[in-house]
Amino acid sequence: xxxxxxxxxxxxxxxxxxxxxxxxxxxxxxxxxxxxxxxxxxxxxxxxxxxxxxxxxxxxxxxxxxxxxxxxxxxxxxxxxxxxxxxxxxxxxxxxxxxxxxxxxxxxxxxxxxxxxxxxxxxxxxxxxxxxxxxxxxxxxxxxxxxxxxxxxxxxxxxxxxxxxxxxxxxxxxxxxxxxxxxxxxxxxxxxxxxxxxxxxxxxxxxxxxxxxxxxxxxxxxxxxxxxxxxxxxxxxxxxxxxxxxxxxxxxxxxxxxxxxxxxxxxxxxx
Ligand SMILES: O=C(O)CCC(=O)C(=O)O
Numbered sequence: 001x002x003x004x005x006x007x008x009x010x011x012x013x014x015x016x017x018x019x020x021x022x023x024x025x026x027x028x029x030x031x032x033x034x035x036x037x038x039x040x041x042x043x044x045x046x047x048x049x050x051x052x053x054x055x056x057x058x059x060x061x062x063x064x065x066x067x068x069x070x071x072x073x074x075x076x077x078x079x080x081x082x083x084x085x086x087x088x089x090x091x092x093x094x095x096x097x098x099x100x101x102x103x104x105x106x107x108x109x110x111x112x113x114x115x116x117x118x119x120x121x122x123x124x125x126x127x128x129x130x131x132x133x134x135x136x137x138x139x140x141x142x143x144x145x146x147x148x149x150x151x152x153x154x155x156x157x158x159x160x161x162x163x164x165x166x167x168x169x170x171x172x173x174x175x176x177x178x179x180x181x182x183x184x185x186x187x188x189x190x191x192x193x194x195x196x197x198x199x200x201x202x203x204x205x206x207x208x209x210x211x212x213x214x215x216x217x218x219x220x221x222x223x224x225x226x227x228x229x230x231x232x233x234x235x236x237x238x239x240x241x242x243x244x245x246x247x248x249x250x251x252x253x254x255x256x257x258x259x260x261x262x263x264x265x266x267x268x269x270x271x
Contacts, residue, residue, distance in 0.1 A: 004018060004022055005022060005147065006021060006022050006025070006106070006147055006173070006218060007021055007022060007105060007106050008104070008105060008106060008107060008108040009104070009105055009108070010105060011101050011102075011104045011105045012098075012101035012102045012104065012105045013027070013102060013105040013106070018105065021106065021216070021218075023170075023171060023174075024170040024171055025168070025170065025171060025172060025173030025174070025217060025218040025220070025221040026168055026170070026207075026215055026216065026217035026218065026221055026223075027102075027215070027216050027217075028207060028209060028213055028214070028215045029098070029102060029213065029214050029215075029216070030210070030213050031210070031212050031213065032098045032099070032102075032154065032212060032213060032214040033093070033096055033098055033099065033154050033212045033214060034212065035211060035212055037092060037093070037096065038154070038156050038211060038212055038237075040089060040092070041089065041090060041092070041093055041118070041156065041237055042156055042235065044087065044089040044090055045075065045081060045090075045118050045120070045235065046074065046075045048061065048081060048087075049061065049074045049075040049077075049078045049081075050073075050074045050075070053087070055086060055087060056086070057086035058083070059081060059082065059083050059084050059086070059087060060080075060081065060082040060083055061078060061080075061081050062078065062079045062080040062081075062082065062192070063077050063078055063079065064077050064078070064079050064122065064125055064126075064129055066125075066126055066129065067122060067124070067125055070124075072122065072124070075120060075122070075233065076122050076233075077122065078120055078122070079119070079120055079121075079122075079125075079129070080117055080118065080119050080120065081117065081118040082116065082117050083115075083116060084116045084117075084118060085113050085116050085239075090116070090118065090237070093154065093237050093239065094113045094116060094239045098214070099152055099154070099214060099239070100241075102152075102214070102216055103150055103152065103216070103241045106150045106216060107147075107148040107149070107150050107241060107242065107243055108148065108243060110243050110244040110245055111241050111242075111243070111244065112241065112242055112243075112244040112246075113239050113240070113241055114141070114143070114149075114240050114241065114242045115140070115141070115239065115240040116238070116239045116240075117237075117238045117239075118235065118236075118237050118238075119235070119236050119237075119238060120233055120234070120235050121163065121164045121225075121227075121228035121233065121234040121235075122228070122233050123228055123230060123231050123232055123233060125228065127227045128190060129190050130164060130226075130227040130228050131164070131190075131224070131225065131226060131227050132193055132224045132225040133184045133193055133194070133195025133196075133224050134169075134195050134196050134199055134222050134223065134224040135181055135193070135194060135195050135196060135222070135223070135224060136172075136178060136179065136181075136196070136219065136220050136221065136222060136223075137149075137151055137217075137219045137221075137240065138178050138219035138220055139178060139181045139194065139255075141219060141240070141242075142248055142249055142250075142251045143242060143246045143247060143248050143249065144246060144247060144249055145243070145246065146176075146219060146220065147218075148242055148243035148246065149218075149219045149240060149241070149242045149243075149246070150216055150217070150218065150219070150240065150241055150242075151216070151217045151218075151219060151238065151240045152214055152215070152216055152238060152239050152240070152241070153166060153214065153215050153217070153236050153237075153238040154212065154213065154214040154215075154236060154237050154238070155209040155210065155211055155212065155213050155214075155236055156211060156235035156236055156237060157211050157232070157233070157234065157235060158209070158210050158211055159207070159208065159209050159234055159236065160206070160208050161206055161208075161226060162228075162229055162230045163228045163229075163230040163232065163233075163234040164225050164226045164227055164228040164229075164234050165206050165207055165208055165209065165225065165226065165234075166206075166207040166215065166223055166224070166225045166236075167204045167205060167206045167207060167223060167224060167225065167226065168204065168205055168207065168217065168221050168222065168223035169199060169202050169203065169204055169205075169221070169222040169223070170203075170205055172202075172220065172221055172222040173218035173219075173220040173221045175220070176220065177220070178220065179196040179222075180196070180255055181194035181195060181196055181255065182194055182195070182197070183195075184197070185197065195224065196222065199222060202222075219240075
């Protein structure tokens with residue numbers, strides 16, 4: 001019997017890569033998605049932001065109102081496109097073999113895409129709207145089992161400390177604990193992001209990546225992303241996958257929630 005707990009097979013990961021994921025809760029695969037596909041995804045993102053694409057199924061476009069007020073338009077005022085799996089172009093990422101084969105190594109062959117985002121950090125955004133506080137993605141997912149969920153996040157341009165790369169606390173998934181999430185103590189404006197408190201002294205690793213690199217990560221991995229202080233945008237595309245035999249759970253009463261905040265972001269439903 002396999003001694004591995006967090007990965008399933010060697011479809012696209014070597015034993016050594018599986019051990020790294022087991023130990024750390026993430027693995028970065030270099031040069032995983034071709035630049036030509038990334039460029040196509042980027043063009044579609046810009047076309048959606050500029051209202052040139054019409055969908056039969058809705059997707060969410062989350063705009064930064066403060067950037068709009070300052071005259072930014074199109075992609076320069078958009079934080080995120082969410083739930084894009086019915087977009088024929090963006091869906092190409094979700095079914096790209098370099099992505100799905102590694103997912104299969106981690107969660108097995110019954111794969112369903114559950115959550116999708118194209119995340120933009122425009123330059124010049126308010127730092128409180130640019131940062132994503134430390135969190136666990138499982139907090140947002142009302143389905144189980146936990147170990148057959150995996151996040152994928154592919155850099156659409158080189159990412160580093162200057163433009164707000166992801167960071168994580170290696171091995172935090174092995175604590176097998178879903179922490180309470182709430183609005184960060186500092187006066188953060190972003191109503192969309194809850195975070196965890198009390199991990200300030202733990203060592204974080206920055207996920208420095210090149211365009212086309214993908215990080216695969218466990219839903220209990222503590223992670224977040226920093227502020228973009230560069231002059232360019234920071235784009236990444238992300239899909240979470242789960243075993244298609246997952247089941248929903250009742251999340252009522254699972255967390256203490258604090259929802260009172262005024263929003264600096266606006267969500268537009270694009271149909
Ligand atoms: O891309 C980012 O800046 C943060 C993404 C992330 O951590 C998430 O959406 O869970």
